[in-house]
Each structure stands twice: as structure tokens, then as C-alpha cells.
Amino acid sequence: MKLTNAFALLRRDKLAFVAAIYLVVVVVLAIIGPELFGKTATAINLRARNLPSFDLNQGWEYYLGSDSLGRSVLARIMVGARNTIGIAFGSVIASLCIGGAIGIVAGLSRGALGNIIVRSVDVIMSFPSLLLALIVLYVLGTDPVNIIVVLAITRLPVYIRTARAEVLEIRERAFVSAARVMGASGFHIAIRHIVPLVLPTLLIIAALDFAYVMLAESALSFLGMGVQPPDVTWGLMVAEGRAYINVAWWLSFWPGLAIMLTAIAANLLASWFRLAADPTLAAGRKLADAAHA
Amino acid sequence: MSGYILRRGGQSLVALMALLVLVFFLSRLTGNPTDLYMPMDASLDQREAFATKHGFNDPLYVQFGTYLVNIAKFDFGDSIFQGRPAMQAALEAFPVTLRLALITMVLALGLSVLIGSLAAYRPGGLFDRVASLLTISSASTPDFWLAIVGILIFSVTLGWLPTSGTGTFWHWLLPIGVLLVRPLGLLTQVVRMSMISALAAPYVKTARAKGAPKRRVVFVHALRNSMLSVITVAGDQAAALINGAVVVETVFGWPGIGNLMIAAIKQRDFAVLQACILVTAVAIFLMNILIDFAYSRLDPRIRG
Numbered sequence: 001m002k003l004t005n006a007f008a009l010l011r012r013d014k015l016a017f018v019a020a021i022y023l024v025v026v027v028v029l030a031i032i033g034p035e036l037f038g039k040t041a042t043a044i045n046l047r048a049r050n051l052p053s054f055d056l057n058q059g060w061e062y063y064l065g066s067d068s069l070g071r072s073v074l075a076r077i078m079v080g081a082r083n084t085i086g087i088a089f090g091s092v093i094a095s096l097c098i099g100g101a102i103g104i105v106a107g108l109s110r111g112a113l114g115n116i117i118v119r120s121v122d123v124i125m126s127f128p129s130l131l132l133a134l135i136v137l138y139v140l141g142t143d144p145v146n147i148i149v150v151l152a153i154t155r156l157p158v159y160i161r162t163a164r165a166e167v168l169e170i171r172e173r174a175f176v177s178a179a180r181v182m183g184a185s186g187f188h189i190a191i192r193h194i195v196p197l198v199l200p201t202l203l204i205i206a207a208l209d210f211a212y213v214m215l216a217e218s219a220l221s222f223l224g225m226g227v228q229p230p231d232v233t234w235g236l237m238v239a240e241g242r243a244y245i246n247v248a249w250w251l252s253f254w255p256g257l258a259i260m261l262t263a264i265a266a267n268l269l270a271s272w273f274r275l276a277a278d279p280t281l282a283a284g285r286k287l288a289d290a291a292h293a
Numbered sequence: 294m295s296g297y298i299l300r301r302g303g304q305s306l307v308a309l310m311a312l313l314v315l316v317f318f319l320s321r322l323t324g325n326p327t328d329l330y331m332p333m334d335a336s337l338d339q340r341e342a343f344a345t346k347h348g349f350n351d352p353l354y355v356q357f358g359t360y361l362v363n364i365a366k367f368d369f370g371d372s373i374f375q376g377r378p379a380m381q382a383a384l385e386a387f388p389v390t391l392r393l394a395l396i397t398m399v400l401a402l403g404l405s406v407l408i409g410s411l412a413a414y415r416p417g418g419l420f421d422r423v424a425s426l427l428t429i430s431s432a433s434t435p436d437f438w439l440a441i442v443g444i445l446i447f448s449v450t451l452g453w454l455p456t457s458g459t460g461t462f463w464h465w466l467l468p469i470g471v472l473l474v475r476p477l478g479l480l481t482q483v484v485r486m487s488m489i490s491a492l493a494a495p496y497v498k499t500a501r502a503k504g505a506p507k508r509r510v511v512f513v514h515a516l517r518n519s520m521l522s523v524i525t526v527a528g529d530q531a532a533a534l535i536n537g538a539v540v541v542e543t544v545f546g547w548p549g550i551g552n553l554m555i556a557a558i559k560q561r562d563f564a565v566l567q568a569c570i571l572v573t574a575v576a577i578f579l580m581n582i583l584i585d586f587a588y589s590r591l592d593p594r595i596r597g
Contacts, residue, residue: 123308126308126574126581139322211432211433212432218435219536223540252438256438263433267429
């Protein structure tokens with residue numbers, strides 16, 4: 001699949017195309033936002049306190065309003081993108097790699113190890129993930145790395161289960177038996193023959209999981225167990241604005257809307273990707289056609 | 294059938310034990326609560342006495358042993374903060390959350406079956422496309438933000454609903470509405486998917502061919518078989534519903550178990566935290582058994 005063809009196909013699905021553009025903007029903000037707008041976001045301007053949204057008299061940065069210290073909501077959202085997107089991305093990558101590896105091991109092992117892994121997954125699954133995350137973060141402290149690790153752990157079961165189920169099916173196929181008969185080691189079989197077949201499924205799950213993890217991170221921030229001030233995340237901004245809901249609705253509304261739009265865009269693009277990558281579905285055929293055209 | 298349920302029950306029991314061990318040692322890692330509860334000017338002797346009284350000076354394994362022995366005697370320790378049995382506090386809060394979760398789940402199941410079936414009836418049709426856009430949005434909405442926007446619109450601006458607390462029927466509308474969004478979207482998707490495959494199955498064609506009314510074919514023949522996957526996902530959603538309840542109870546100030554647990558974590562009130570987790574885990578455990586039972590009733594292959 002050539003990149004240009006994928007782009008041409010993306011253009012055909014209007015919703016997915018808009019979602020992709022939005023996500024590109026958010027990712028660019030996450031990468032360079034703090035460098036570009038960091039000063040604007042932290043600048044305290046007592047003459048511009050509690051400005052309502054849609055007021056351009058004080059300049060573009062106050063278009064979405066300002067908080068009780070006169071800091072621009074728009075700039076803070078643009079700066080907060082890095083923490084929100086970065087933590088979610090880090091967690092998804094971590095759970096994809098670790099969960100995928102554990103799941104492949106569980107699927108390949110024929111002894112007690114596989115069983116132990118499956119039972120441990122049940123333990124994680126059987127309890128509300130948010131509560132476990134709250135307890136663990138209270139113990140370890142709310143360092144961004146800890147948040148990434150905790151969020152990754154709560155999402156591990158999905159990857160472990162999927163990878164294991166796929167491996168259980170793949171390991172019975174003829175080419176794996178052939179490799180084994182020819183004396184390939186378990187490690188070699190896992191890397192050369194299993195991983196390439198399991199990876200696409202796991203990548204699709206990771207894409208679908210991104211929005212979920214971002215929402216979980218935001219909920220943690222909202223409950224006060226996520227990133228701490230003076231750092232900003234969108235969830236934290238919603239929490240901080242909650243106290244002013246009677247007088248300044250814009251403090252909570254805009255960052256929450258940013259979370260929702262990003263999650264919708266991520267989910268739309270992930271569903272598009274799933275359809276486009278599946279050769280048995282109509283959109284996949286279109287993609288194949290586009291690749292041959 | 295009973296063998297199946299017994300085996301599943303045994304597995305869940307092991308999971309429950311593992312969870313208790315995990316939470317016990319994790320919560321002990323947060324540090325000794327003595328300094329949090331004694332006044333700044335308390336003498337060393339007083340601190341010592343407090344710690345000894347609550348057993349914080351014993352080695353961890355001794356504390357854990359005492360904890361297990363006491364559980365066997367149905368003694369779950371006392372809340373340091375509230376000065377009463379921890380289990381009493383947990384059992385007082387639990388029904389509030391349970392009622393919230395139950396009503397939400399029943400509404401989610403009913404609405405998702407209706408919307409999902411209608412969407413599956415003509416896949417790709419207008420209703421289906423609107424429904425799937427709504428389900429994607431519902432899976433993407435931060436519940437805490439929705440709660441705040443709900444308060445902003447219905448309480449602050451319109452003044453129709455109370456902002457927080459419990460009591461009247463009106464207090465229930467916003468929390469349930471917020472809690473409903475996530476499971477409703479997910480279940481609708483599941484109903485739709487399994488209904489599409491069920492409606493394409495040969496037995497549905499047979500039912501149509503023999504002249505059964507459309508509505509009966511969709512809501513009786515096809516739905517019965519689709520319910521299997523719906524029930525599985527609904528069961529998985531139970532734990533997620535508690536997640537949502539934590540957030541909703543925090544925003545709306547409900548005296549439920551989510552609120553109590555957050556407070557217990559912040560106050561290092563170990564006994565209450567453990568009691569809450571025990572109650573929640575047992576509730577999820579019982580529900581899993583119920584789901585397995587329903588499963589075996591619906592699917593004769595499991596009964597064997």
C-alpha cells in the first residue's frame with residue numbers, strides 16, 4: 001500500500017479526512033505548542049481577568065476567554081496538548097509492546113506459564129481500572145512516567161488476550177510446524193513467523209485504544225491523581241474550571257470539548273483504518289484497487 | 294452446567310484473593326497514617342500509642358495475618374477517620390451506587406437493544422449511520438466533562454435540576470444520564486453487530502419464509518441469539534460502570550462507594566478502603582456468576 005494511495009482513499013471518506021486533519025493539528029500542537037505558546041499560556045494579565053469567550057478586543061489569544069489570573073484559555077489548551085497526547089501515546093505504545101510480548105509468550109507456552117498469565121489478566125480485568133490506578137498513583141506519586149505505566153497496566157489485558165488468541169491459532173499452521181521441524185528456536189519462530197501476523201491486529205486495537213486511554217488520563221487528572229499544576233493537561237483544566245462553573249463556564253467547557261473532539265477524531269480514524277486494512281471488507285477492496293491503479 | 298459455574302466461581306474466587314493481597318500491600322506502601330491523624334503537637338509517646346493501638350507498628354506480614362484472621366471472623370476493622378466499623382461505612386454507601394448502576398444498566402440494555410436492532414435492520418441506512426455516529430461520540434465523551442456541562446445547562450442556566458446531592462427524583466436524572474452514555478454507546482454497537490449477523494442467518498430466512506411477522510423475526514428470533522454477546526459485554530461493563538460511578542459521584546456529591554473510596558485513599562483509612570474493595574469485588578463476583586448462569590440458560594451448548 002503506497003502512502004499516496006492511502007491518502008487518496010482517505011480523501012474519499014469525508015468524516016475520516018476531517019478527523020485526520022484535526023488530529024494532525026493536535027499532534028503538531030503537542031510537538032511544538034509549549035515552545036510557541038508557553039509564554040502566552042503562563043502570562044498573568046490582571047487587566048484581562050475572567051474574559052468571556054468570543055471577545056477579540058484583547059487580542060486573538062483571549063478568543064476563548066481567560067481565567068481568574070488573566071491567562072489565556074486558548075493558549076493553555078494548545079500547551080496542554082503535549083501532556084494529554086504524550087501520556088496517552090506513551091501508554092498505548094507501552095501496553096502494545098509489553099502486552100503483545102506477554103500475550104505471544106502466553107500463546108506459545110504449553111505449560112503452566114500460559115495459565116498463570118491468563119489468570120493474572122482476569123485479576124486485572126475483574127476490578128475497576130480507575131480505582132486501581134488511583135491507589136497505585138497515590139502510592140507511587142503522580143509523576144508522568146508513573147501515570148503512563150499505570151495506564152498501560154490497566155490496558156494490558158486487551159493486548160494479552162488478543163495476542164494469545166491469535167498465537168493459539170497461528171501456531172497450529174503448517175508454516176510454523178515446518179519451521180519447528182527444521183529446528184528453529186522458539187524465539188526465532190516468535191520473531192520471524194508469529195509477530196508479523198499478530199502485529200496488524202494489535203495495531204488496530206492500539207488505534208482504537210488511544211481515545212480510551214486519553215479519556216482515562218483525563219479522568220485521573222480531573223480526580224487530582226494525574227499531572228499536577230503548574231503543568232497543564234486538558235483534564236486538569238476541566239477540574240480547575242469546575243469551581244467557577246457559575247461565573248466562567250468557558251474554563252471547563254473548552255478543554256473538555258478538546259478532549260471529546262480529539263477522542264472522536266481518533267475513533268473515527270481508527271474505524272476507517274480498520275475497514276481500510278481489512279481486505280475482506282468493501283473499503284479494503286477499494287484500498288486494494290487504489291493500490292493497483 | 295453446575296460444574297461450569299463452579300469452575301468459573303473458583304477462578305473468580307482466586308482473583309478476589311489476589312486483589313485483596315494486592316490492595317493490602319499497596320495501601321500499606323502509602324505510609325504510616327499516624328502522622329496524618331495525630332495533631333502536630335502530639336508527643337512521641339502519643340504517636341507511639343496511636344500506632345500500636347491500630348497495629349501500624351507490627352511487621353507487614355503480621356498485619357496481613359491479623360487482617361486475614363479477622364476477615365474469617367467477619368471483622369473488617371474500624372475506620373480511623375469515622376470511628377466506626379469499616380464494613381458499616383462500606384455497606385451504607387454501597388446500595389446508593391448499586392441502585393445508580395442497576396438503573397443505568399437496565400436503561401442501557403433496553404435502549405441499546407431497541408436502537409441496535411433498528412440500526413441492524415437496514416445496515417447503511419440513514420438511521421444506522423446516525424446511530425453509529427452517536428455511538429462513536431458516546432465512546433469519546435469524557436464523563437466528568439459531560440457532568441459539568443449537564444450542570445451548566447440544566448442547573449445553572451435553566452435551573453431545572455439540582456446541582457448535587459440526593460433525595461428527590463430530580464436528583465437522579467443528571468447522574469444517570471451521564472453514567473448512561475458510555476455503556477449505551479458500546480452496547481448499541483454490540484447489539485447492532487450481532488443482530489446484523491443473526492439477521493443474515495438461515496434460520497431467520499426460514500422464519501421469514503414461513504410468514505412470521507417482521508417485528509417478531511427481529512425481536513424474537515434474531516434477538517434471542519444476539520443476546521449472548523450482549524450479555525458478555527454488559528458483564529464486562531459492570532467494572533467500567535464502577536469507574537464511571539466514581540467520577541459521577543464525585544461531581545454530584547453522592548454518598549456512594551466511589552466517593553467513599555476516594556476519601557479513604559486520601560485519608561489513608563486502610564480499613565475502609567479494603568472494606569469498599571471487598572464489597573465491590575464481591576458484587577462483581579456475584580454478577581459474573583449471574584451472567585454465567587444466564588449464559589448457560591441461553592446457550593444449551595454450555596449446559597452439557
